[in-house]
Amino acid sequence: MYELVQAGERTYYINSPAKIGLYLEGERDVYLIDSGNDKDAGRKVKKLLEQNGWELRAIINSHSNADHIGGNRFLQERYHCKVLGTGLENAFTRYPLLEPSFLYGGYPCKELKNKFLMAQPSEPQVITPEDLPAGMELMELPGHFFEMIGLRTPDDVWFLADCLVGEETLCKYHVSFIYDVRAYLETLERVEQLEGKLFIPAHMQAVEDIRPAVQRNREKVHELLGLIESLCGEPLVFEQVLKGVFDHFKLRLDWSQYVLAGSTVRSYLSYLYDEGRVVTEVQDNLLLWKRA
Known part of the structure; x- marks a missing residue:
């Protein structure tokens, strides 16, 4: 090291x-x-x-x-x-x-x-x-x-x-930190078109061809979008959505994952909301997310 x-x-x-x-x-x-x-x-x-x-x-x-x-x-x-x-x-x-x-x-x-x-x-x-x-x-x-x-x-x-994480990390943690899902997907599109001799993401091996890593990271984003949308088939508060994601991937929540993965799941919900794929309602002073 x-x-x-x-x-x-x-x-x-x-x-x-x-x-x-x-x-x-x-x-x-x-x-x-x-x-x-x-x-x-x-x-x-x-x-x-x-x-x-x-x-x-x-x-x-x-x-x-x-x-x-x-x-x-x-x-x-x-x-x-x-x-x-x-x-x-x-x-x-x-x-x-x-x-x-x-x-x-x-x-x-x-x-x-x-x-x-x-x-x-x-x-x-x-x-x-x-x-x-x-x-x-x-x-x-x-x-x-x-x-x-x-x-x-x-x-x-x-x-x-x-902007990319390696296959091992994707398989272990599944929810890599993203602040703005739409901007992230657009960034992947641009990175996929880059020409260069070597590509060095911070958290994966240096590679000569970046396109397979781009595609794998894109697939994981869409997998998570589909999972979160399906979890909202019944109205859920945010904590239930987060629990559903962690239960699905058999992950264990701790303080660091609560803020990092939690912030990311909120960003996914924002993307789905702006796309019209989920909606919100307030019941009994709870903000609920549900599939549109």
Whole structure:
């Protein structure tokens, strides 16, 4: 874990729980794509940089989930480097309490104030094309989170953040986090059309052909949409819908899954509601979801 893997002439990634991209400009200047899940990840990145005689110039955050920005603060304090991201993601990066608050839908209790949901704060600025190395391309990848981005390096290597998860993860957890289902499906359509030498999602193996992974993730979204719609054959409160999903896949609920999968199931319900496939009614002060 945390070994440096060369993916192109000047493009590397650090094999970690959420893969960290690295692009070398010139002889020494390094641009990171994300920074890992905590300060320990930051320390390991620093060690790799020192071993190679490299200097950190900037961290480009694909989005603000804690496992992608957790090393920001440690590295920014050591290198005084820029942290770059998109506007709304930067708000979460600067004020990490926003993430567990958003996921829970209220003030987060102590079980939710952990490094997996709440990184240490860092000071980001809005990314512009001028901030990128020559030849690096930015692509918007909304859906998983608010304003997530991907990046293509001049070596024709794509870093795709969290817009895809691998087959093992899909089979184990089934409900991967999605904020906006419609935007996510549109992102999959765009990613499916990409050309490149190598594609590196953060939570699956690097692949030369991204299309099978796109199709598998799309199938899982539609499977979940069909499941949730069928569960609403009788009027259910949200908690019953969530229980039905977990019972169907034989999953076990805990605090982390309650907020991550729970937020995702709410997003699926919103999509189905906007599509006219489910409707709501209030009975006895309960908001009920039912199939249209």
